[in-house]
Amino acid sequence: MSSDSEKPNADETPEVKSTPPATKKPEVELPAFEKSISDKIVEKFGDKVEVTFVKEDRVGIKAGRENVHDVAEFIRDALNYDHVESVSGVDYPQDKEIEVVYHIGSYSDSSLARQILVLSTRAQREENPIPGNDATKLPTLRDIFYSVEFHEREVFEMFGVFFEGHPDNRRLLLPEDWADLPPLRKDFAIKGR
Amino acid sequence: MTGELPPGLALQKVDERIMTLNVGPQHPGSGHMRIIVQIDGDYIVACDPDPGYVHRGEEKMAEYRNYITNIPHLERPVIHDSCNVLYPYVLGVEELVGIEVPERAKYVRVIASELNRCIYTMYWLAIYGIFLGHSTMFMWPAGDRELLIDLMEKMTGARVTHAHFVPGGVRNDLPPNFEDVCLRQVNYFEKRIKEYSAVFYDNPILIARTKDTGILSREDAIRLGTTGSVLRASGVDYDLRKKEPYDVYEELDVHTNVMKEGDSYARSKVPWLDMMESCNIIRQALQKMPKSGSVRTKLKPNPKGKGLDSVYKRVESGRGSLGCYIVSDGKTEPYRLKMSVGSFRNLIALPYLLKGEKLGNMPSVYWSLNYWPVEADR
Numbered sequence: 001m002s003s004d005s006e007k008p009n010a011d012e013t014p015e016v017k018s019t020p021p022a023t024k025k026p027e028v029e030l031p032a033f034e035k036s037i038s039d040k041i042v043e044k045f046g047d048k049v050e051v052t053f054v055k056e057d058r059v060g061i062k063a064g065r066e067n068v069h070d071v072a073e074f075i076r077d078a079l080n081y082d083h084v085e086s087v088s089g090v091d092y093p094q095d096k097e098i099e100v101v102y103h104i105g106s107y108s109d110s111s112l113a114r115q116i117l118v119l120s121t122r123a124q125r126e127e128n129p130i131p132g133n134d135a136t137k138l139p140t141l142r143d144i145f146y147s148v149e150f151h152e153r154e155v156f157e158m159f160g161v162f163f164e165g166h167p168d169n170r171r172l173l174l175p176e177d178w179a180d181l182p183p184l185r186k187d188f189a190i191k192g193r
Numbered sequence: 194m195t196g197e198l199p200p201g202l203a204l205q206k207v208d209e210r211i212m213t214l215n216v217g218p219q220h221p222g223s224g225h226m227r228i229i230v231q232i233d234g235d236y237i238v239a240c241d242p243d244p245g246y247v248h249r250g251e252e253k254m255a256e257y258r259n260y261i262t263n264i265p266h267l268e269r270p271v272i273h274d275s276c277n278v279l280y281p282y283v284l285g286v287e288e289l290v291g292i293e294v295p296e297r298a299k300y301v302r303v304i305a306s307e308l309n310r311c312i313y314t315m316y317w318l319a320i321y322g323i324f325l326g327h328s329t330m331f332m333w334p335a336g337d338r339e340l341l342i343d344l345m346e347k348m349t350g351a352r353v354t355h356a357h358f359v360p361g362g363v364r365n366d367l368p369p370n371f372e373d374v375c376l377r378q379v380n381y382f383e384k385r386i387k388e389y390s391a392v393f394y395d396n397p398i399l400i401a402r403t404k405d406t407g408i409l410s411r412e413d414a415i416r417l418g419t420t421g422s423v424l425r426a427s428g429v430d431y432d433l434r435k436k437e438p439y440d441v442y443e444e445l446d447v448h449t450n451v452m453k454e455g456d457s458y459a460r461s462k463v464p465w466l467d468m469m470e471s472c473n474i475i476r477q478a479l480q481k482m483p484k485s486g487s488v489r490t491k492l493k494p495n496p497k498g499k500g501l502d503s504v505y506k507r508v509e510s511g512r513g514s515l516g517c518y519i520v521s522d523g524k525t526e527p528y529r530l531k532m533s534v535g536s537f538r539n540l541i542a543l544p545y546l547l548k549g550e551k552l553g554n555m556p557s558v559y560w561s562l563n564y565w566p567v568e569a570d571r
Contacts, residue, residue, distance in 0.1 A: 060503075083416070083418035085418065085420075085516055086516050088533075114437045116505055116507075147538070150540060171245075173248045188253075190254070190257060
C-alpha cells in the first residue's frame with residue numbers, strides 16, 4: 001500500500017513542477033506581432049470574444065455563435081486573412097457543446113504567411129441528435145470564406161452541426177443512407193473498443 | 194415531399210436536355226471517387242464530386258490509440274508519401290509532449306520527406322500520363338521511381354509505408370555508406386527526369402490537350418483556398434518550406450517554382466519542377482548533415498500532453514499544405530485529431546474548373562489537381 005501510494009506521488013511532483021513554468025512563460029514573453037493581431041480583434045469586439053492563446057505564429061480567438069460571423073468578416077476585411085485551411089469539430093459531451101474550429105490563413109499578405117488564426121465557436125450539443133433538425137446549429141462562414149464549403153459539409157456529417165445559410169448541406173464522405181449517430185461524436189463507439 | 198427528406202436525400206428534377214453521367218467510382222479515370230457530371234452535348238454544365246468511397250475513419254481511430262501506435266495507420270492515406278503525411282503529426286506530438294529532436298535526425302527527416310515527395314510525384318505523373326493516353330509517360334516514371342524506392346528501402350527497411358518518423362526523431366539511423374549511394378542515385382534520377390521534357394512536357398499533343406484548359410485565376414486560387422502545386426501554378430508564391438520553415442528547411446536554400454498560367458499544363462508542370470528542387474534540397478542536406486550523432490530522443494513510455502492543449506502544425510507535402518490539428522486532454526491518446534489534407538482542399542476547385550469545359554478534357558483537369566482520393570477521404 002505504502003509503496004503504491006508513493007509511486008504516484010513521485011510521478012506527480014515533477015509534473016506539477018513542470019507545468020507552472022510552461023504556462024507562465026508565454027505570458028511573460030508574448031510574441032509581439034501575434035499579440036497585435038489579437039489586440040486588434042479585442043479592441044473591435046471587446047468582451048464578445050475571448051483570446052484563448054497567443055503562441056508563436058498562432059492566435060486563438062473564441063467567439064460566441066451569435067458573433068462568429070461578424071468576427072470572421074472583420075478578420076477577412078480588416079486583417080487580410082483570405083482562406084480557411086481546416087474546419088474541425090471537437091465534441092465535448094461533459095460541456096454539452098460541440099466546438100467548431102476554423103484555421104484561417106493568408107496567401108495575399110506576406111507578413112501573415114506564417115500565421116494561422118484559430119477561430120473557434122461552440123454549438124449546443126443534443127443528447128439524441130437529429131442532424132439538421134435539432135438545436136445543433138451555427139451560422140455558416142461560406143459567404144465570407146468560400147473555401148469552407150466542403151469542410152463545413154464534412155463537419156455536418158461527422159458531428160451533426162448544421163450550418164445555417166450553407167447552400168449545400170448534403171453528406172460528403174459518409175454514405176447517403178447512413179442512419180447512425182454522426183460518427184466523430186464521442187458517443188459513437190468503435191466496435192470492440 | 195422534399196421537406197420531409199433529410200438534407201442530402203432530396204430529389205432533384207433533371208432537365209430533358211441535360212444528361213447526367215456518373216464517372217466512377219469504378220471508372221479507372223476517376224480514382225476511388227465518383228464525379229457526377231451533367232453534360233449538355235459535349236460540354237459540362239455542372240459537376241458534383243462525390244468522395245468518400247475509401248473513407249477509413251483515420252481521425253476516429255486516432256482517438257483510440259496512443260501517440261506511438263497512431264504512427265503506422267496515420268500514414269495510410271498516402272502510402273507513397275508516407276513520411277510527409279506523418280510529418281505534421283510528429284511535429285505536433287513533439288510540441289505537445291515537449292521534446293527536442295537531435296540535429297542529425299532533422300536532416301534525415303528532410304532527406305526522407307524529399308525522397309518521398311519525388312516518389313509520390315512520380316506515381317502521380319505515371320497516372321497523369323496514362324490517362325492522357327501517353328503510355329511512355331506511364332512506364333518511365335513507374336520505372337524511375339524504383340531508384341528512390343530502393344533508397345527508402347535502404348533507409349527504413351520498407352518500400353512503402355515506412356513508419357520511419359517518430360516523435361523525437363526517426364526510428365533508425367542511416368545505413369553505412371548511405372550518403373554516397375543517395376547522392377549517386379539522386380543525381381542519376383535528376384538526369385532522367387530532365388529527359389521527360391522532350392517526350393512529355395514539350396510534346397505538342399500534350400500541350401494541345403492541356404494548354405488553356407481549366408484555367409484557375411490567381412484570385413480564385415486564393416479564394417477557393419487551394420494549396421500546393423495548384424496554387425503555385427496560378428501564380429501565388431507560397432511554399433511552406435520557405436514561408437514557415439520547419440526542422441532544418443531554414444538552413445537550406447529552397448527555391449519555389451511558380452507559374453502564372455493557371456491552366457492544366459502549368460499544374461502538371463509545377464510538380465515536375467518541384468522534383469528537381471527536391472534533388473537540390475537532398476544534395477544540400479547530405480552536405481550539411483552532421484556526420485554522426487543521435488537520431489532519436491528517447492521518449493518516456495506512454496507519452497502524454499500537458500493538460501488541455503491544442504496544436505496545429507503543417508508541412509508542405511507532395512500535394513500541398515498538410516495540417517494536423519491535435520487536441521490533447523492530458524491522456525495518452527489524442528482527444529481529437531484532424532488532418533487537413535491538400536487533396537481535400539484542392540477538390541473544391543474541381544466543380545469550378547470543369548464548368549463549361551468539354552467532357553474530353555475532364556481527365557486532364559481532374560488529374561492536374563494533383564488529387565489523391567484516399568488522402569481526401571482519410
